[in-house]
Amino acid sequence: xxxxxxxxxxxxxxxxxxxxxxxxxxxxxxxxxxxxxxxxxxxxxxxxxxxxxxxxxxxxxxxxxxxxxxxxxxxxxxxxxxxxxxxxxxxxxxxxxxxxxxxxxxxxxxxxxxxxxxxxxxxxxxxxxxxxxxxxxxxxxxxxxxxxxxxxxxxxxxxxxxxxxxxxxxxxxxxxxxxxxxxxxxxxxxxxxxxxxxxxxxxxxxxxxxxxxxxxxxxxxxxxxxxx
Amino acid sequence: xxxxxxxxxxxxxxxxxxxxxxxxxxxxxxxxxxxxxxxxxxxxxxxxxxxxxxxxxxxxxxxxxxxxxxxxxxxxxxxxxxxxxxxxxxxxxxxxxxxxxxxxxxxxxxxxxxxxxxxxxxxxxxxxxxxxxxxxxxxxxxxxxxxxxxxxxxxxxxxxxxxxxxxxxxxxxxxxxxxxxxxxxxxxxxxxxxxxxxxxxxxxxxxxxxxxxxxxxxxxxxxxxxxx
DNA sequence: GAAGATTATGTCAGTGACTGCCATTCGGCA
DNA sequence: TGCCGAATGGCAGTCACTGACATAATCTTC
Numbered sequence: 001x002x003x004x005x006x007x008x009x010x011x012x013x014x015x016x017x018x019x020x021x022x023x024x025x026x027x028x029x030x031x032x033x034x035x036x037x038x039x040x041x042x043x044x045x046x047x048x049x050x051x052x053x054x055x056x057x058x059x060x061x062x063x064x065x066x067x068x069x070x071x072x073x074x075x076x077x078x079x080x081x082x083x084x085x086x087x088x089x090x091x092x093x094x095x096x097x098x099x100x101x102x103x104x105x106x107x108x109x110x111x112x113x114x115x116x117x118x119x120x121x122x123x124x125x126x127x128x129x130x131x132x133x134x135x136x137x138x139x140x141x142x143x144x145x146x147x148x149x150x151x152x153x154x155x156x157x158x159x160x161x162x163x164x165x166x167x168x169x170x171x172x173x174x175x176x177x178x179x180x181x182x183x184x185x186x187x188x189x190x191x192x193x194x195x196x197x198x199x200x201x202x203x204x205x206x207x208x209x210x211x212x213x214x215x216x217x218x219x220x221x222x223x224x225x226x227x228x
Numbered sequence: 229x230x231x232x233x234x235x236x237x238x239x240x241x242x243x244x245x246x247x248x249x250x251x252x253x254x255x256x257x258x259x260x261x262x263x264x265x266x267x268x269x270x271x272x273x274x275x276x277x278x279x280x281x282x283x284x285x286x287x288x289x290x291x292x293x294x295x296x297x298x299x300x301x302x303x304x305x306x307x308x309x310x311x312x313x314x315x316x317x318x319x320x321x322x323x324x325x326x327x328x329x330x331x332x333x334x335x336x337x338x339x340x341x342x343x344x345x346x347x348x349x350x351x352x353x354x355x356x357x358x359x360x361x362x363x364x365x366x367x368x369x370x371x372x373x374x375x376x377x378x379x380x381x382x383x384x385x386x387x388x389x390x391x392x393x394x395x396x397x398x399x400x401x402x403x404x405x406x407x408x409x410x411x412x413x414x415x416x417x418x419x420x421x422x423x424x425x426x427x428x429x430x431x432x433x434x435x436x437x438x439x440x441x442x443x444x445x446x447x448x449x450x451x452x453x454x455x456x
Numbered sequence: 457g458a459a460g461a462t463t464a465t466g467t468c469a470g471t472g473a474c475t476g477c478c479a480t481t482c483g484g485c486a
Numbered sequence: 487t488g489c490c491g492a493a494t495g496g497c498a499g500t501c502a503c504t505g506a507c508a509t510a511a512t513c514t515t516c
Contacts, residue, residue: 022483022492029493050472061495066474144372151375151415173416173440174447180412181405187379188404212401219402220448250463250512257464278501289466294503 030068032058035122037075042131046076046139073145079132080146082124084153086111091160100161100175104182105213112206126202130193137194150187154179181220185212258296260286263350265303270359274304274367301373307360308374310352312381314339319388328389328403332410333441340434354430358421365422378415382407409448413440 019027036057040049051072055065069075091107098106112126119125136142158179162169169175189208193199199208247255264285268277279300283293297303319335326334340354347353364370386407390397397403417436421427427436 020484025483026493051474052472062473063475063496064494067493070474072473140376141372144369144376147375147379148368148372151371154412170420172447173413173443176416177409177412177444177447180408184382184405184408185401188401192398215401216405219400219405248513253512254464279503280501290502291467291504292465295464298503300502 029058029060029064033060033065033068034075034078038079038128038132041076041135046072046135046142073142076132076136076142077145077149079124079129080149082119083111083115083126083129084149086115088153088156088160090114091157096164100165100178101182101213101216103161103164104157104178105210108186108209109206112202116202130202130205133190134194137190150183154183157182181216185209185216188212257286257288257292261288261293261296262303262306266307266356266360269304269363274300274363274370301370304360304364304370305373305377307352307356308377310347311339311343311354311357312377314343316381316384316388318342319385324392328393328406329410329441329444331389331392332385332406333438336414336437337434340430344430358430358433361418362422365418378411382411385410409444413437413444416440 033054037049037054040053040057051065052062054075055062065075069078087107090110091103094103094107115124115129116126122128136146154176158169158175161178162172162175165175167175186209189205189212193205193208199205261282265277265282268281268285279293280290282303283290293303297306315335318338319331322331322335343352343357344354350356364374382404386397386403389406390400390403393403395403414437417433417440421433421436427433
């Protein structure tokens with residue numbers, strides 16, 4: 001859930017006393033570790049990259065690496081955590097009139113757009129996240145860890161939706177189900193985006209998500225025996 | 229996907245030449261490993277049990293353990309694999325007239341019932357599977373591995389449903405979505421069964437699954453702003 | 457039923473993820 | 487400047503997992 005990236009690698013704001021040197025240094029180290037890990041994973045693969053390599057690329061000890069990340073998986077998934085936080089934030093801001101699916105769809109589009117604008121490049125950029133998704137998808141242990149995070153995320157989304165609609169998620173299954181449906185649409189989009197390299201880049205992904213969303217109406221209600 | 233348990237620990241059938249001694253021995257070792265692991269996990273916890281302990285409980289070398297299971301997770305999840313195979317098998321046999329949800333619901337009930345009848349006790353029994361679920365739920369690495377398997381399973385179910393309905397899963401999202409909904413209902417039931425210890429044992433679980441299923445109609449279509 | 461081909465098992469050495477412990481150093485602050 | 491708490495490094499140790507090779511058990515064939 002915690003997805004920090006240094007606000008900006010600049011000196012403390014002249015006016016208010018921002019976070020101290022110690023804190024800025026930590027954020028910088030953390031970002032550097034993520035960046036190095038990402039680069040190494042992409043060039044050599046996840047399994048072929050040792051924690052020692054990552055640590056020494058940033059010139060810290062292995063022990064320090066494990067003070068920032070509980071395990072090797074976490075540093076890989078950290079990039080995605082940023083995108084997830086964006087999404088949750090955008091979803092929170094959607095107007096109450098929208099129904100859950102509308103809100104989620106809008107939030108996804110917005111979060112990708114804003115993410116693209118604010119993190120053009122480097123770890124945290126949309127491109128990075130998508131590159132990572134490829135690696136995740138064919139690294140069993142990473143995929144497992146990713147799905148666990150995704151399950152957590154779904155529960156957060158379900159609670160959010162329940163709150164929007166004024167429902168108790170313990171009583172009413174609908175928020176849970178709709179969150180699961182949404183999650184599965186995202187995953188299906190990821191998978192087919194990974195498979196077809198026709199639709200490359202963020203635009204392709206957004207297009208795919210849109211197309212899958214369009215199928216949702218017919219999927220959730222309707223006569224199954226005849227084409228939508 | 230491979231969920232074997234020895235057909236019966238008896239001598240080869242008098243008539244036809246069944247599997248040879250070598251094969252029977254392997255199945256016995258495999259079952260013994262699962263059983264020992266299960267017992268140890270329940271009594272000491274997953275993390276506190278080393279592979280060496282499991283192996284020496286069955287009197288084989290650690291190396292041999294890893295020839296049967298790719299990793300420690302796998303031996304824990306093996307019990308669930310049996311239940312999953314049962315479900316898939318029952319789903320395959322459901323009559324074509326039923327709609328997907330009806331078929332899945334019936335298949336789940338049948339598979340639990342049959343599982344209970346055929347494996348009263350020991351690994352592979354319903355009780356074992358449910359005990360395991362508790363451990364899985366609060367062991368992060370196991371939960372992750374479990375969710376990965378569940379995702380695979382969902383894809384299998386989606387393909388099955390697509391075949392039943394004569395649809396192409398690449399074209400039509402509905403099978404994927406309905407499989408995801410089903411998976412999420414199961415998981416929600418697991419979670420609340422884990423939380424409330426009121427509903428204990430297999431019957432409680434079946435009851436919970438039924439209750440969740442009943443909510444599905446209203447959840448999948450209908451006016452969200454008013455109670456079902 | 458014995459020789460020879462297969463296959464399961466054991467042993468051993470090695471790598472790499474991860475942890476606890478203690479000494480050292482560095483940033484925050486009086 | 488000097489003290490305190492936090493961040494780091496180094497190290498030893500555990501444990502999951504793997505490759506290589508030798509041994510022993512089954513299976514086959516004559």
